[in-house]
Amino acid sequence: MSLLSMSIGREDPRTSSGASITVLFVGGNETQDRYHHPIETSVGRRFGGRVRIEWFPTGWRSNWPKEAARVEARYGGADVVVLMSYVRTMLGQRLRRSAGQAGLPWVACTGHGRAAIERAVEQAVELVTTPTGRSEPVGR
Secondary structure (H helix, E strand, O other): OOHHHHHOOOOOHHHHHOOOEEEEEEOOOHHHHOOHHHHHHHHHHHOOOOEEEEEEOOOOOOOHHHHHHHHHOOHHHOOEEEEEOOOOHHHHHHHHHHHHHOOOOEEEEOOOOHHHHHHHHHHHHHHHHOOOOOOOOOOO
8 A cells, every 4th residue: 555545544454454564774784783683672562563674784885786686676575665874875866766666665764873773663664554654755
């Protein structure tokens, strides 16, 4: 279901059926890797275990087209994309564009610590589960 149909009052099956939400989190490196488990635990408690996060710690690798293709291959099973500012510029541009073309909202994560990452993931989940969710990605 698109965000537009959610915003005009149709019920979102994810909130009524308890179906899971898949978040693709793109960016960061080994420093942010150590936050993954604690964030998954915290977000899992907050949303009743309905959130699955797929992590793509791209770092500053120069082969960003390969990284982009890896993320884009997961769009079909995802509900929302979170893009950290710690990615190659062209990678971020491509993923923002391709997520929009795929109908996936995206949320920007502008911080680099655990709290910022967790807030961005929670914002992404709320964006796709709130009936009054925005019809445009928050990160624009």
